[in-house]
Amino acid sequence: MNAVVLRAGSRSVRIERRTLLISLSLAGVALALAFLGLSHGPSWSAPSEVFAALAGHGDSALVIREWRLPRVAAALVFGAALGLAGAIFQNLTRNPLGSPDIIGLDAGAYTGALVAITLLNGTSAQLATSSVLGGLLTAAAIYLLSLDSGLSGLRLVVIGIAMNAILTAVNSWIVLRAELDVAIAATGWSAGSLNGVDWDEVRLPFLVIGVLALLLVTLSQAMHQAALGDELAVTSGVGLGRLRLLIVLVGVGCTATVTAVAGPIVFIALAAPQIGRRLAGAAGVPLVPAALTGAVLLTAADLIAQLLLAPVALPVGVVTTAIGGCYLIWLLFKEVRRPWQRA
Amino acid sequence: MAARLTAQDITLGYGERVVSEHVNLDVPDGAFTAIVGANACGKSTLLRSFVRLLRPSAGTVGFDGRDVNGYRPKAIARQIGFLPQGLVAPENIVVRRLVARGRYPHQSMLSTWSAENERAVQEAMAAAGVAELAERSVEELSGGQRQRVWVAMVLAQETPYLLLDEPTTFLDITHQYQLLKLFARLRDEGRTIIAVLHDINQACRFADHVVAMKAGRVVAEGAPADIVDAELIEEVFDLPCVVVPDPVTGTPMVVPTA
Structure with a gap:
């Protein structure tokens, strides 16, 4: 058998062997990249120095634990959150293009954040709340506009792409109208950046993402069942209305929480679930490989962003856009050469 | 009656x-x-x-x-089980995994696999005549085979x-x-x-x-x-x-x- 059954008492879960191996490997790669991230500074720290600092000893303890660690942790957690959000929406739309960054949810969350910093005081609580609201309003608008065809399919993706274009224009307009200092801050942030992230900024987002991920665990089986199509989902016992509402909330929550802290980091949500799926050779769009691939991609991208023009640190979004562009070309090339099997 | x-x-x-x-x-x-x-x-x-x-x-x-x-x-x-028309299987799924999806209403969140499930899936595949296709990818099957796989899936729902x-x-x-x-x-x-x-x-x-x-x-x-x-x-x-x-x-x- 090429599957492993994990048991704990009367509980048992069946996992494909390849999915398990790939997941463990991805986790290993993510941790290795995170370690590199902790070592990187104006000069590279020795591994022993990093371990000592993590344990709270040595001269670099402050730099590594208080400056580099929150950034590296943010790259891991936010990457995973974006991977999950992408997997959720790609499952929901049954389309590899149906990810939150493509259908305008990042842009909508960013609109919310921009409103918070230009019209309100821009405290982190306001930023988080208005990002989530922006994302939810965008999701609601896309949903209402594509109601004729239900919540799935190409129509929703196309409407989302249009929504993304509109919101990107709105965001530019807000920035142009803003005070100069606000506009400069917003522009640096608009590419999506982890520069200067500290523990105070990430504590609450980490907690929120953790809670959303736990909620998603309870929904994942139903979500994969729903990938069989609406009819079979309903007749095999999925409460489809409630499921959709909850997973949209989780997906928007993950996207908006990341956007509130780091700005709209695009392409991770698009690419990670599909790369994870192909690596794992699994059916549908599995969640764990998506999250781990997201963590690997964002951590690697952030490292590249810091190294490329060192000592100038680029916004990580610049690098994810470059990686994402390559991925899109590859995906389109592959899709074009494949005869269309689906209606 | x-x-x-x-x-x-x-x-x-x-x-x-x-x-x-x-x-x-x-x-x-x-x-x-x-x-x-x-x-x-x-x-x-x-x-x-x-x-x-x-x-x-x-x-x-x-x-x-x-x-x-x-x-x-x-x-x-x-x-009550139902076989609709015009079904599309998730990409890259093998027959056994698709048939196992029929077990969904019998599974709980914390227990997604059991000997009972294994038996039901095996019996359903045998009844629909797709047991020998168990490890094949659904995408590469003929129309007739694919339809029997879907039937096996609803049968597994028992x-x-x-x-x-x-x-x-x-x-x-x-x-x-x-x-x-x-x-x-x-x-x-x-x-x-x-x-x-x-x-x-x-x-x-x-x-x-x-x-x-x-x-x-x-x-x-x-x-x-x-x-x-x-x-x-x-x-x-x-x-x-x-x-x-x-x-x-x-x-x-x-x-x-x-």
Whole structure:
């Protein structure tokens, strides 16, 4: 058998062997990249120095634990959150293009954040709340506009792409109208950046993402069942209305929480679930490989962003856009050469 | 005999458009019921109301005396299974994994696999004749094989009631008969089968109970030999014909005259 059954008492879960191996490997790669991230500074720290600092000893303890660690942790957690959000929406739309960054949810969350910093005081609580609201309003608008065809399919993706274009224009307009200092801050942030992230900024987002991920665990089986199509989902016992509402909330929550802290980091949500799926050779769009691939991609991208023009640190979004562009070309090339099997 | 699955004075439609009004139907327990009628006569719509895909705007679809929409989703899904038309499998899925999806209403969040599931999946694949395809990818199968895989998936759901929407469409005649024989065998084993069928002769040959529909109404129901005659076919399908005994089974056989 090429599957492993994990048991704990009367509980048992069946996992494909390849999915398990790939997941463990991805986790290993993510941790290795995170370690590199902790070592990187104006000069590279020795591994022993990093371990000592993590344990709270040595001269670099402050730099590594208080400056580099929150950034590296943010790259891991936010990457995973974006991977999950992408997997959720790609499952929901049954389309590899149906990810939150493509259908305008990042842009909508960013609109919310921009409103918070230009019209309100821009405290982190306001930023988080208005990002989530922006994302939810965008999701609601896309949903209402594509109601004729239900919540799935190409129509929703196309409407989302249009929504993304509109919101990107709105965001530019807000920035142009803003005070100069606000506009400069917003522009640096608009590419999506982890520069200067500290523990105070990430504590609450980490907690929120953790809670959303736990909620998603309870929904994942139903979500994969729903990938069989609406009819079979309903007749095999999925409460489809409630499921959709909850997973949209989780997906928007993950996207908006990341956007509130780091700005709209695009392409991770698009690419990670599909790369994870192909690596794992699994059916549908599995969640764990998506999250781990997201963590690997964002951590690697952030490292590249810091190294490329060192000592100038680029916004990580610049690098994810470059990686994402390559991925899109590859995906389109592959899709074009494949005869269309689906209606 | 009291029927467990019933439609009581239901009205069905999509939005403003009413398809069926005041339909009453008691599905005979343990029998093979075929619903027949011309295109767009409301037969699939009626079937969809039985499996909660369409809520009647009036009246009730009842199971064991309770509204089917009042059950917990998984509880009713352990009683009534459904095979829709035009299914698309998730990418890259192998047959065994797809058939295992039929076990969903029997699984809990924390226990997604058990020996019981393994047995049900194995039996379903054997019954549908796809056991030797277990490790193949669904995408690379032929149309006939793929349809049998979907049938195996609903069989794995192990529901006493099995509803099928035109299960033989797009299959060649050999595969059509194989599938119908499988449903008849499941009926013999005690399951209740309700299928929308296009071919009236196949319905007469395999079904115990035929429900003939026209323009959203049930115009006749009963054993094929009792109700299927030239007059009924003329009324339901608007087709002049003679009805003769099937040379093999003796059931009614429709032969068009025009």
